[in-house]
Amino acid sequence: MKGRRSVLIAGAGIGGLAAALTLTQRGFKCQIVERASALLEVGAGLQISPNASRILDGLGLGPALDAAGARPDAVRIIDGRSGKAIASVPLGVQAEKRWGAPYRVIHRADLQRILSEAALAAGVAIRLGAEVVDFAQVPAGVLAHLRTAEGEETPTADLLIGADGVYSSLRGRLGAPPPRFSGQIAWRAIIDLPSRNETGLWLGPGAHLVSYSLNQRGQMNLVAITHGADARPGWSEPRQAGELLQCFRGWAPAAQALIRAAPVWTVWPLYDQEPGALWGAGPTTLMGDAAHGMLPHLAQGAAMAIEDAAALADALAASPDRPELALRNYEDERQPRTHAAILQSRRNGQIYRMSGLQALARDTALRLMGTERLTRRLDWLYGYGLPAVTQPTNGA
Numbered sequence: 001m002k003g004r005r006s007v008l009i010a011g012a013g014i015g016g017l018a019a020a021l022t023l024t025q026r027g028f029k030c031q032i033v034e035r036a037s038a039l040l041e042v043g044a045g046l047q048i049s050p051n052a053s054r055i056l057d058g059l060g061l062g063p064a065l066d067a068a069g070a071r072p073d074a075v076r077i078i079d080g081r082s083g084k085a086i087a088s089v090p091l092g093v094q095a096e097k098r099w100g101a102p103y104r105v106i107h108r109a110d111l112q113r114i115l116s117e118a119a120l121a122a123g124v125a126i127r128l129g130a131e132v133v134d135f136a137q138v139p140a141g142v143l144a145h146l147r148t149a150e151g152e153e154t155p156t157a158d159l160l161i162g163a164d165g166v167y168s169s170l171r172g173r174l175g176a177p178p179p180r181f182s183g184q185i186a187w188r189a190i191i192d193l194p195s196r197n198e199t200g201l202w203l204g205p206g207a208h209l210v211s212y213s214l215n216q217r218g219q220m221n222l223v224a225i226t227h228g229a230d231a232r233p234g235w236s237e238p239r240q241a242g243e244l245l246q247c248f249r250g251w252a253p254a255a256q257a258l259i260r261a262a263p264v265w266t267v268w269p270l271y272d273q274e275p276g277a278l279w280g281a282g283p284t285t286l287m288g289d290a291a292h293g294m295l296p297h298l299a300q301g302a303a304m305a306i307e308d309a310a311a312l313a314d315a316l317a318a319s320p321d322r323p324e325l326a327l328r329n330y331e332d333e334r335q336p337r338t339h340a341a342i343l344q345s346r347r348n349g350q351i352y353r354m355s356g357l358q359a360l361a362r363d364t365a366l367r368l369m370g371t372e373r374l375t376r377r378l379d380w381l382y383g384y385g386l387p388a389v390t391q392p393t394n395g396a
């Protein structure tokens with residue numbers, strides 16, 4: 001193999017940072033180019049399931065994650081109208097025992113800070129305020145076209161990884177189709193409310209609500225999903241709780257109280273990617289939301305980006321002299337799993353927001369299933385890579 005291979009990564013989100021850290025630990029020379037001029041407090045809480053926690057623990061980040069976040073004891077599925085529990089999936093110690101790593105929740109900004117500090121300490125170069133606008137394959141590998149405040153630059157690297165999010169411009173340059181608007185919007189807020197250490201999944205007609213205790217500072221993360229018609233890509237804006245309460249008319253007082261507790265919410269349109277699109281060509285590949293943007297109803301977007309980082313490093317380490325083949329192997333390995341996650345996220349959204357008889361049938365099925373069967377249905381997702389629970393990948 002020639003000297004240390006260089007990797008240019010577009011995007012310092014969860015995926016780009018995890019890839020840079022993992023690849024640097026494997027001996028690659030990584031530079032991240034990030035469009036934003038600072039790593040700001042974007043987003044809100046993230047649930048980090050055991051499949052991703054295991055990888056982050058392997059990178060040595062477990063103690064920092066535990067200091068900044070929390071480990072919920074359970075997911076409680078709640079009838080949004082009556083406020084009564086329908087079923088529950090144990091997490092905490094039981095999750096760790098079953099899936100070999102903890103189920104955590106953490107603010108996205110904390111996860112991004114932990115990853116960026118570790119990446120910088122490992123020797124990753126992070127260039128802020130620089131956008132990858134185009135790239136071309138050249139004999140030396142790949143030439144990227146950057147736009148910065150100081151002007152244009154054209155660095156070269158052996159490999160280019162597009163970790164530039166769901167509206168990825170690199171994906172567009174590869175000729176893959178843009179993401180698809182789902183007709184849903186996400187409302188997010190963080191409130192100061194010490195609460196039970198668990199995730200609440202509130203189901204109701206046409207909308208659903210997720211609530212979880214975010215950290216030991218007594219903060220609670222709230223995500224409400226409703227229909228929405230505004231498909232402008234990438235918009236995000238503050239909205240008043242009163243507007244959201246309209247979508248939750250007739251819901252249990254406890255759910256409405258949570259909504260009222262946050263006077264202002266930040267609202268995003270929800271996009272995902274049609275499975276089957278091209279992920280890469282030559283020395284370039286995609287990862288994270290750029291490759292497989294998905295709806296948040298399986299809480300797996302960031303987790304899959306972290307899995308991508310590990311798979312990419314494994315593939316490159318397995319074929320050190322044929323990096324382009326390694327990228328294709330990585331894509332072949334990751335596509336079935338991430339496509340299953342895209343589809344399961346869509347299905348979950350439909351199931352969570354059922355009404356009438358369909359909702360009754362859903363609640364009855366959940367009650368009858370019992371804890372063990374509900375937990376077993378998550379093995380394909382959370383037990384990824386563990387010998388005892390290797391695939392089905394269809395979420396059944």
Ligand SMILES: Cc1cc2nc3c(=O)[nH]c(=O)nc-3n(C[C@H](O)[C@H](O)[C@H](O)COP(=O)(O)OP(=O)(O)OC[C@H]3O[C@@H](n4cnc5c(N)ncnc54)[C@H](O)[C@@H]3O)c2cc1C
Binds near residue numbers: 015048300304
């Ligand atoms: C409401 C909601 C709840 C969610 N909850 C969860 C959850 O509980 N668990 C979970 O695992 N996932 C969750 N997700 C999904 C998760 O947030 C995303 O999947 C994840 O953040 C994607 O990471 P990424 O690194 O691929 O992209 P991003 O985080 O979007 O990062 C992309 C980065 O690239 C930069 N960039 C863009 N274009 C360029 C360019 N041309 N050049 C350079 N830089 C560029 C951007 O500025 C950004 O910093 C949720 C999402 C939503 C909307």
